[in-house]
Amino acid sequence: EDQVTQSPEALRLQEGESSSLNCSYTVSGLRGLFWYRQDPGKGPEFLFTLYSAGEEKEKERLKATLTKKESFLHITAPKPEDSATYLCAVQAGGFQKLVFGTGTRLLVSP
Amino acid sequence: GAVVSQHPSRVICKSGTSVKIECRSLDFQATTMFWYRQFPKQSLMLMATSNEGSKATYEQGVEKDKFLINHASLTLSTLTVTSAHPEDSSFYICSASWRELAEAFFGQGTRLTVV
Numbered sequence: 356e357d358q359v360t361q362s363p364e365a366l367r368l369q370e371g372e373s374s375s376l377n378c379s380y381t382v383s384g385l386r387g388l389f390w391y392r393q394d395p396g397k398g399p400e401f402l403f404t405l406y407s408a409g410e411e412k413e414k415e416r417l418k419a420t421l422t423k424k425e426s427f428l429h430i431t432a433p434k435p436e437d438s439a440t441y442l443c444a445v446q447a448g449g450f451q452k453l454v455f456g457t458g459t460r461l462l463v464s465p
Numbered sequence: 466g467a468v469v470s471q472h473p474s475r476v477i478c479k480s481g482t483s484v485k486i487e488c489r490s491l492d493f494q495a496t497t498m499f500w501y502r503q504f505p506k507q508s509l510m511l512m513a514t515s516n517e518g519s520k521a522t523y524e525q526g527v528e529k530d531k532f533l534i535n536h537a538s539l540t541l542s543t544l545t546v547t548s549a550h551p552e553d554s555s556f557y558i559c560s561a562s563w564r565e566l567a568e569a570f571f572g573q574g575t576r577l578t579v580v
Binding site: 386387389391396397398399400401404442451452453454455456457458460 | 565570
């Protein structure tokens with residue numbers, strides 16, 4: 356069974372304090388790994404798609420990387436507006452559906 | 466990014482009644498739409514996958530007679546919660562994808578409260 360595990364469950368940072376979120380996965384035939392951001396009471400907002408080990412994507416203060424077993428979401432010099440839950444999901448095998456991790460709740464204090 | 470609109474954003478209904486939630490892809494044709502349920506501080510639980518013009522595929526444990534899904538066109542899918550009960554109260558979210566291996570875009574979600 357495909358599994359996605361995110362750590363830490365919650366992370367508290369000071370503004371400007373860089374850190375990384377982890378997403379480890381066990382799947383049969385990874386087709387794509389997706390990162391989303393979710394604000395309370397809203398639907399997830401798409402951030403990145405990664406397809407193969409070694410691939411990296413960047414957007415503003417966020418950078419996503421992928422290896423054969425895990426993905427990292429690096430947050431550089433975060434701001435309070437980066438506070439949200441970050442979700443990782445994988446698409447694997449012959450299926451189009453996404454399998455989600457439980458998310459990392461990030462809180463950035465001024 | 467692409468826009469997926471979900472309506473209504475909040476609904477309160479009486480126990481025993483049915484509620485319909487709409488999910489529309491506004492600027493692309495969605496070959497596949499997904500419906501999720503999310504409990505407080507938990508991740509998204511996939512309920513069903515629907516492809517335009519065919520029957521939805523439900524995940525194990527999801528009652529297909531209770532959660533009716535219709536994907537009548539490439540831009541619209543609906544979820545009807547039939548004979549709703551308080552335990553059906555939850556946050557329901559749809560997503561839409563235009564092709565395989567493409568990212569899915571999510572609607573704003575619908576907060577359903579059954580009283």
